[in-house]
Amino acid sequence: MNLGLIAPELWLGLLGLGLLLVEMITGSESKRVVGWIGAAGLALALVPSWGLLGQPARLMFGGAYAVDAFAAFFKIVAAVSGILVLLAAMAFFRDRPAEHEGEVYVLIVFMVLGLVAMAAAADLILLFLAIEFVSLISYVLAGSLKADAKSSEAGVKYFFFGAVASATMLYGFSYLYGAGGSTNLYQLGPRLAGLPTPFLVVAAVLVLAGLGFKTSLVPFHQWTPDVYEGAPTPVTALLSVGSKAAAFAALLRVLYVALPPGAWVSVLAVLAAVTMSVGNLLALSQQNIKRMLAYSSIAHAGYMMIGVVALAASPTPMGSGVTAVLYYLLAYVFTNTGAFGVVIAAERLLGSDAIPDYAGFGRRAPLAAFAMTVFMLSLTGIPPTALFWGKLSLFGAALQSGLGWLAVVGILNSALSLYYYLGVVRVMYVQVPADTAPASEGLLTRALLVAAAGATLVLGIYPEPFVRLVQHASLLLRV
Amino acid sequence: MTGVLSVVLWLPVAGALILLGIPRDRIRALRSTALAVALLELAATIWAGAAVDLARTGTLQLVERVPWIPSIGISYHLGADGVSLPLVALTALLVVLCIVYSWRIETRVKDYMILLLLLETGLVGVFLALDLFLFYVFWEVSLVPMYFLIGIWGGAHRGYAAMKFFLYTLAGSLAMLLGILVVYLHASPRTFDLVDLIARRPLAHDLPLAVLAFWGFFLGFAVKVPLFPFHTWLPDAYAEAPTAGSVLLAGVLSKLGAYGFIRIVLPLLPDAFRQLAGLVAVLAVIGAVYGALVALAQTDLKRMIAYSSIGHLGYVMLGVAAAAAAGGSGALADAATKALAGATLQMLAHGIITGALFLIAGVLADGQARTGNLAEFGGLWARVPVFAAAAFVAMLASLGLPGLMGFVAEFLIFLGAYQVFPVLTVLALVGVVLTVVYFLWAIYRLFFGPLNQRWAALPDLDGRERWVLAPLCGLMVIVGMYPGPLVAVINATVANILGLVR
Structure with a gap:
């Protein structure tokens, strides 16, 4: 067996265990060390993951675990979101x-391992175990601020x-196994x-x-607003990007590989339409930024479902x-x-999650x-x-x-969503603030925001290499 | 001379980056740098105009084409012809004048000037893009600075007006995006390149699908023009925007929609457009008459000009629709050329005239008068002669007095459209008559009758305001008296565009 093919997983496991030790020996004042080591370790995990992109697709462990470009892509996505979330958590x-600051950092690293496994699982049992692994960590992370009633x-x-x-x-799963x-x-x-x-519809x-x-x-969304609002903000960020991405990976693999296309496609199409609309309509009136982003996250799950149901597999990325x-x-x-990085900065600077309190943020914290x-x-x-590119390809x-x-x-x-997204911008720039004292975001937050905003713009202005990457990664293993 | 258009396109962004480096409290430096950049941009536009090969007037020139996202068939493709280059020049001129006029802006000068320059790149990009995707990107990009210009520096209801403007236009442009995707997905090989798409015309054999794509483009462009009944965002946005914002909204942004019809819909979906041209013409005429009627009822000068714009853009769209309806038939070729040339000229005329009118309204509203309420004025003629003269010229040009720029354009439109839509054209003339009525009435209310003693000390135009209004009024007279060369260039271009239809 070629252990090189599961190098990212091995490395992530070792990293998590090592961090547990580091966490034990660091004092309560210097827990950030754990976070930094974790971020650096996740960055290192990108190297073997990147290498796996070019490997021929195959199954390992008696067919239970897939090694293909699709899984490698999600290893990269999980590691990148892990790094960003660790930075956000340190801020x-x-x-x-x-x-439990140190434990949070360690659990985030373990969570990345779980997400990686979810995207690669090719067996129902392994998939279930990976999902449970991620879920248990998520429950603990969401309640990790023990002194805070909302977090608990x-x-x-x-x-x-x-x-x-x-x-x-x-x-x-038992239906699928039984049949x-x-x-x-x-x-x-x-x-x-x-x-x-x-x-098949019932099973799906x-x-x-x-x-x-x-x-x-x-x-299945009712938990979202309450958990997003109550969980520590970096954990919310992880739930909104990491868990979502890995769950979509698992969904795509199960639906494309195991279930023959059929009536479930129209069921999912209706669910996609309902999800977008419910998320956007409920987001319209939210005054708390984390709740707004929670409903927005529901809406985006709906947009992405468009892609899941659009089964036409033509080679162009637009199709x-x-x-x-x-x-x-x-x-x-x-x-x-x-x-969410901005939300963290605003929590520190303004002490509030309420959107109206963002008034004048444009002048107080321009970056x-x-x-x-x-x-x-x-x-x-x-x-x-x-x-924009994402939406364009989905609609295409x-x-x-x-x-x-x-x-x-x-x-x-x-079009509807513009109203509440722009509402935030409007409050920041258009409304007159009560307090105009400049406020500094802190170096770490700045770095995080510059990296995230920079990547958002690069992916928008020059998508060519990334289009090629996802084109390559979409060739998931079919036997 | 390749590369000229890229210079024209990106110069304002470069200027905005320079402004980013100037501290915000150095207001004078910020203003003069912005003005220098805008002047440079105007010079670059003229340079581009000089680089055009006059022997090939009418065709796309100065073309630049670089692959941008080849895996999807998107290229950075720019080009200019006798329709787009004059519109770019109009944009460059109006931005210069807006910056000069905006010397009086005191709050957040840095942000203001940066947004104005970014807006300029967005607008110029729409006119120069020859790739549907590039076109769409600039189309959307131009919304954001405009949103902030209205939202931050606008009037009392600025937040509402800015949001309404953005929501309406975005809803329209998303529909256009669907139209673009429909065209793209049916082209083989798939491409967003407008020139290739027009040559191949992927939906030519599938009329129902072409009609579907047409509706997508139609919604996007009709909201922007705006065509009745998609106009309800306009009065709010025009009236609440700061003066420079109104000038650019009316002078340039409203042209984007009509330009889209001419550049994209007409040559790309000629059959669908021909089938629905009657409907577009009806909406255009309703807009022309309705805009004039509502303008008649306005007491606020800015709102009156806003509604007059709906009317004038109705004429533009009548001309475009007539050209589309006549496009296929050889017998009406001359009528189609006249109508489309008139529509193009009317776009330029409206940009110059309405730009001037909003500046005039701005002088009253931003200056000492602090109001635009027509009922409160009267007898200003003797008090502020220079201001009155400028307002006279602009308003008479707008109502279509022969010898001024507006007349040539409207005359050509009606001449062409009458052969295609005789009844509708006669109905549209009702709008013209009403326009004469409300402008003359506005002139009366402003300048004649007894002088309201509140304005006994109203100052006349200051030096800066004269510098802003003089070029616009000069152009109205010059083009009005001597339209020949401009009409010749536009004629050659629209004949070329209509040639693609046949």
């Missing part, structure tokens, strides 16, 4: 003594919703091909309960649903983590306000920002596969 914990509430709420979702998904006689996705594919449509919907919970798909989703996820990692403008425009999908994929109505729903929703 978050500055001047904010917390009992978020952790408990997330746990209860998550437990039900996992159980439902496992029930759905196909295997837990391997690649063996299930041909065996499920002739089964009656109603059965049950499986979707678990993965839809992680991606905040309606009707394939998979490439569109991958590009969207890559863009979303930078944009949304950046937005953070400018970065936030970039992120908000990107989330709306206005060029030249990253998510929808048109290509005869789902024109879904593209129209997406367009209407994008």
Whole structure:
């Protein structure tokens, strides 16, 4: 067995264990060391992941684990979001003594390992274990501010919703296993091909309960606003980009490999339309920025579902649903983590999560306000920002596969979303502040924001190399 | 001379970057640098005009084409012809004048000037782009600075007006994006290149799909023009924007929509446009009459000019629709050329005239009078003769007095459109008559009758305001008296564009 093919996983596991030791021996004043080592270690993990992009696709461990460009792409996405979130967490914990600061850093690294496994799992059992691994860490991270009632509430709420979702998904897996006689996705594919449509729809919907919970798909989204609001902000950022990305990876693999296309496609199309619309409509009236971003995250899950249902797999990036989703996820990692980075800066500077309190932010913290403008425009999908490309490819994929109505729903929703995204910009720049004293974001936050905003703009202005990357990564292993 | 257009396109951004490095409290330096950049941009535009090969008037020239995102078929493709280059020159001129006029802006000068220059690049980019994708990017990019200009420096209801402006236009442009995607997905090989697409015309054999794509483009452009009934954002945005914002909104942004119809829809989807030209013409005429009627009822000068714009752009769209309806038939070729040339000239005329009118309204509203309410004025003729003279010229030009720029354009439009849509053209003339009425009435209310003693000390135009209004009024007279050369260039270009249709 070639251990080089699972080098990123091995390295991440070692890194996490090593960090546990480091965490034990560092004093409570210098926990940031753990965060820095974690970020550097995740950056190192990018090297073998990048190398795996070019490897021929194959299965390992008796067919349970896939090594293909698709999985390698998600290793990169998970590691990058891990790095950004670690930076955000270090900024978050500055001047904010917390009992479990070090553990948070360690758990974020372990979470990345779980996300990597989710994207590569080719067996229902391994997939379930990976999802549970990620879920358990998420519950702990969401409730990690033990002194804060809202954080504890978020952790408990997330746990209860998550437990039900996992159980439902496992029930759905039992359907697939019962009908196909295997837990391997690649063996299930041909065996499920002739089964009656109603059965497949039921199975798909049950499986979707678990993965839809992680991606905040309606009707499995109810936890999102409360958990996003209550969890420590960097953890919220991780849930919104990391978990979402890995869950979409798992969803794509299960749906494309194991389930024959059929009636479930139209069920998912309707869910996508409902998800976008519910997320955007509920976001309109939010006054708390984290709740607003929670509903926005629901809406974006809906947009990405367009790509999942657009099954037409033509080689051009503008026609394939998979490439569109991958590009969207890559863009979303930078944009949304950046937005939460600004939220962290604002929490420190303004002591508030309320959008009206952002009044005058444009003058008090010009860099953070400018970065936030970039992120908000990107989330709306206005060029030249990253998510504009994502949306363009999603709508293109929808048109290509005869789902024109879904593209129209997406367009209407994008126009609607401008109202609340621009609302933030408007408060920052247009409204007269009560206090105009300049406020400094801090060096670390600045670096994070410049990196995220820079990436958001680069992905928008010169997408060519990234388009090629996702084009390459969308060739997921088919046996 | 390749590269000229890139210079024209990116110079304002370079200027904005320079401004970024100047400390915000050095207001004088900020203003003069911005002015220098804008003047340089105007010079670059003239340089581009000089580089044009007059022997090939009418064709696309100074073309630049570099692959940008080759895996999707997107290139950085620029080019200019007798329709786009005059519009670029108009933009460059108006931005210079706006910066001079905006000397009076005291708050956040740095942000203001940077946004103005970024806006200029966005607008110029739309006119020069020959790739649908590039076109779309500049189209959207121009929204953002305008949003901030209205939202930060606008009037009392600026937040509302800015948001409404952005929401309406974005909804329209997203529909256009769908139209672009439909065209793109049916081209083989797939490309966003406008010239290639027009040559191949991928939807020529699929009329229902072409009509669908047409509606996408239509919504995007109709909101921007704006065509009735998509105009409701306009009065708010025009009236609440700071004066320079109104000038650019009315002078240039409103041209983007009509330009899109001429540059993209007409040659790319001729059959669909021909089929629906009647509808567009009806909406245009409704807009022309409705705009004039509502303008008649306005008491605020800025709002009156805003509604008069809806009317004037109705004429433009009538000309474009007539050209589209006649495009395919040889018998009406001459009518189509006249109508389209008139529409193009009207775009330029409206840009210059309405730009001047908004500056005039701005002098009253931003200056000592602090109001634009027509009912409060009267008898200003003797008090502020220079101001009155400028206002006279601009208003008479706007109502279409022969010898001034507006007349030539409207005359050509009606001459061409009458052969295609006789009834509609006669109805549109009702709008012209009403326009004469409300402008003359506005002149009366402003300048004749007893002098309101509140304005006994109203100062006349200061030096800067004279410098701003003189070039515009001069152009109205010069082009009005001697339209020949400009009309010849435009004629050759629209004949070329219409030649693509046949």
